[in-house]
Amino acid sequence: MERGVQVKRGRGFGVKNLGLFNLALLGKWRWRMLSSSESLWVKVLRSIYGVEAVVRGGLVDVECFKKGSSWWRDLGCLCNRDNGFNKGWFNEGVQRRVGSMGEWRNGVWCWLLNWRMSLFLWEQDEVNVLLNKVEEVSLVHGNEDGWLWVNDKNGTYSVRNAYKVLQNEVRNDNYLHYKRLWTSMVPSKLKCFAWRLFVGGVPTRMNLARRGNIGSLPSTLCAFCGELEESSDHLFFTCSLSYSVWQKLYSLFGIYSILPSSTGSNFLSHWHLFGEAKNFHQQWMTIWFVTIWSLWLVRNKIIFDESSFHLDEVMFIINLHSWNLLSARFKGFSFSFLEWVWNPSSCISYNSHRLYG
Known part of the structure; x- marks a missing residue:
């Protein structure tokens, strides 16, 4: 069966791997939770499972994913590195576009980091290190805040793209194991x-x-x-x-x-x-x-x-x-x-x- 689910150029029959395809479909729900956070269905989930899980998309392991329907628990496993198939693959493909922690001044972005309490002297040194790193990030004027799917050039999640990502991960992760095993x-x-x-x-x-x-x-x-x-x-x-x-x-x-x-x-x-x-x-x-x-x-x-x-x-x-x-x-x-x-x-x-x- 492994031969059958390989792509044709890999000497397979090109049959779709339903397990990976279902993961890609499940990832679509996670993506919509992030990109459409004000939709009615997201608000319903927020009232049931909590703001933290829905607003952040569960990109960290939170307790609420340990209970609820099987669909909800499966959503939690997508980003959980300790459970599930292709552990944490969704996290690795998502990045946050942030524009609420600074402002544009004469066409140049300036970071304005606000802290809940005064920093110690040694903490200020760490902040300076952080600022030096984030200054290397180039922001585009006029772009709204949002989420970015790094595996697509347009930054948008698609089931087709996610399926290809999962296929590559499965082949790369397992190839070396099996080659050394069978030889x-x-x-x-x-x-x-x-x-x-x-x-x-x-x-x-x-x-x-x-x-x-x-x-x-x-x-x-x-x-x-x-x-x-x-x-x-x-x-x-x-x-x-x-x-x-x-x-x-x-x-x-x-x-x-x-x-x-x-x-x-x-x-x-x-x-x-x-x-x-x-x-x-x-x-x-x-x-x-x-x-x-x-x-x-x-x-x-x-x-x-x-x-x-x-x-x-x-x-x-x-x-x-x-x-x-x-x-x-x-x-x-x-x-x-x-x-x-x-x-x-x-x-x-x-x-x-x-x-x-």
Whole structure:
């Protein structure tokens, strides 16, 4: 289906992606809330949900978007970077044309910034820095205040333009992930599992609940910590227990880093943690695939065999599967399991230099 929704020049069939098209249509409502703030329907929304959400268009995450109809909550997700598809894409395309904070003098715009209270001396220095930056902005005499859609040369939002923006974002964001995923030197089983994780298809408790297939599972809480709902990102990356696995794993390689919370970001972050040492990447990425697969095996064992989470046992599983894969898939990787457990970083470094020089 992915092939079908690509544009024709990208060797696709040119079939419209309905998911992206619906997002573009939803963005039209957000745009009209900004550009037609005095319309009757906007006033009705203002009376229901509050002035802040309607006047500002919800360009910041406000509480009112957490309740109401599904249409209203979806509007909030368009600009919410923590939820929804193509997080925050609408915010990035909208700019404010402002003319109420200054005046024209002899054809030259002068900024007049009014503050609710007197500024401290150190704050005045920051104001001077701000004025130096805004003076670089050229204003046009006669233009009214309003909102600007930066992705269109006329500054006006259109569904067609927004759909093109979303198409480009989806291709650019996912292309590098999938290219590196499918060219990795791991078994197809691990590649397919990682792909399902990328597209949100791993049957976590949250995903099963959305599909109505929760069955006899007691709740949607994480099988590891039992504190938060078991989404894919939580289970594999942000849960306190899975996070400890990643930190323990990285410490074996002398790496200490704050982990990204999403699958794609974590995947690319792991790729770059060895810097520009490209010779290491295939072996290094094998460990990422093995880690997510091992976490999934441990999660299922906890649910179906009523076992418990033990960090040392999880690390043993990761070390064992990593060593087996590296020994089978990479020429010259002839280290013993004890050598691998004792110093995995040296094993990968030595083998890479021996193969690639």
